[in-house]
Amino acid sequence: MIAAWRASGMSFAEAVCAQPKVCALDLAPRQKAMPDYAGALNYAYHLDAAKLAALLTRHATQRLGVRHVRDHVTAVTMADNGDIASVTARANGEIQGDLFLDCTGHAALLIGGQYGVPFVDRSAQLFNDRALAVQVPVDAESAIASQTIGTAHRAGWMWDIGLPTRRGVGCVYSSAHLSDEEASDELEAYLRRTAPEVAVADLSPRRLTFRSGHREIFWSHNCVAIGLSAGFLEPLEASAIVSIELSLDALIDYFPASRDAMELHASRFNRLFSYRWDRVIDFLKLHYAISRRDEPYWKEHREPGATPDRLRDLLRIWRDQPPSSFDFPEVDEVFPAASYQYVLYGMGFSAPRQGALGQAPADQAAAVRQVRERARALASALPTNREYLNALRSTAALPIAEGISVQ
Numbered sequence: 001m002i003a004a005w006r007a008s009g010m011s012f013a014e015a016v017c018a019q020p021k022v023c024a025l026d027l028a029p030r031q032k033a034m035p036d037y038a039g040a041l042n043y044a045y046h047l048d049a050a051k052l053a054a055l056l057t058r059h060a061t062q063r064l065g066v067r068h069v070r071d072h073v074t075a076v077t078m079a080d081n082g083d084i085a086s087v088t089a090r091a092n093g094e095i096q097g098d099l100f101l102d103c104t105g106h107a108a109l110l111i112g113g114q115y116g117v118p119f120v121d122r123s124a125q126l127f128n129d130r131a132l133a134v135q136v137p138v139d140a141e142s143a144i145a146s147q148t149i150g151t152a153h154r155a156g157w158m159w160d161i162g163l164p165t166r167r168g169v170g171c172v173y174s175s176a177h178l179s180d181e182e183a184s185d186e187l188e189a190y191l192r193r194t195a196p197e198v199a200v201a202d203l204s205p206r207r208l209t210f211r212s213g214h215r216e217i218f219w220s221h222n223c224v225a226i227g228l229s230a231g232f233l234e235p236l237e238a239s240a241i242v243s244i245e246l247s248l249d250a251l252i253d254y255f256p257a258s259r260d261a262m263e264l265h266a267s268r269f270n271r272l273f274s275y276r277w278d279r280v281i282d283f284l285k286l287h288y289a290i291s292r293r294d295e296p297y298w299k300e301h302r303e304p305g306a307t308p309d310r311l312r313d314l315l316r317i318w319r320d321q322p323p324s325s326f327d328f329p330e331v332d333e334v335f336p337a338a339s340y341q342y343v344l345y346g347m348g349f350s351a352p353r354q355g356a357l358g359q360a361p362a363d364q365a366a367a368v369r370q371v372r373e374r375a376r377a378l379a380s381a382l383p384t385n386r387e388y389l390n391a392l393r394s395t396a397a398l399p400i401a402e403g404i405s406v407q
Helices: 002-008 012-016 019-024 049-063 109-114 180-194 240-253 259-289 296-301 309-317 337-346 361-381 385-395
Strands: 043-047 073-078 084-089 093-096 100-102 119-121 130-137 149-153 156-162 166-173 206-209 213-215 223-225 401-406
Touching: 002 012, 002 361, 012 019, 012 337, 012 361, 019 361, 043 049, 073 109, 084 109, 100 109, 109 223, 130 180, 149 180, 156 180, 166 180, 240 259, 259 296, 259 309, 259 337
Parallel strands: 100 223
Antiparallel strands: 043 401, 073 084, 084 093, 119 213, 130 166, 130 206, 149 156, 156 166
């Protein structure tokens, strides 16, 4: 599609898919009459996390026979072979198990506290370590954006997520390049530009601190770290939830039938997730490594030592040919080649003169025309996000959905 895109005069995204036009018009990715979970475009729901957790708890305990204990772990008892034999909870006493999932968040009580698995700090590649988050009220009939809007600033970026009753807005930044007060000024200036009707001075942003990095290994003995206990990377691509899902999928596939096989399963799991964390870091770093901004923060991101070796090598290859599936060989890549193409060409990376071999120029041009026609058809057929969500609420309770976004 490279040659046809160049000839079209369109942005890369507009040439290869219909989503940009739909997003520009604040349209929903589906009509209410469509079957559940079917849509004209890929999409995802924004969920109220607390309500979703309550729903999953009810489902697991009432239908799946799961025993749910809410308590605080105060001690860990080890077996002679180095496994965790049990944990002691403040109110429920000793709880034994054969396999333990460490879901204790940043504390990593089991994988870090008990087994001492080191935390691998990746802040040399990803500088951001703080965020200011605020909820901005919106008018009941205001437009709801179809996508999260990310906007760069001098030492980081802003997120802006549209929901029916509010916008979730945040300023992510590097404390080595921007003070907390300066970050607050950046956020206030952004809100005054994008929400002039709101009394910005009355809002109270929350300050969050984090370290970008992950555990050296994720499965040690009979303990598997999943979620924040495994690691956390800055939220530019919201990779935390998919990492949890992929971890659970892999655990199911690698679930040991006996203790004898556990070390083999752990070894395979650790190799896979070391690869995945590295690939997520590559993709996040891509946004910074090819930026042309000239502030110190952005210049330092482009220094050779701040870019992972594999990404640096791929950027050299991509001068001559576009990203392809051969660059990302795993079955379930978190970010496939197409994701890299969107960022590369959306940010002005010099595209090769020719795309992959095998598709004639006439076929490429026809594909671009097809995309344009599909975009026009969807623009005339789809409701706005506000209309869609209002219609959905009028006929069914939505206990956990807050909004939808085009993917």
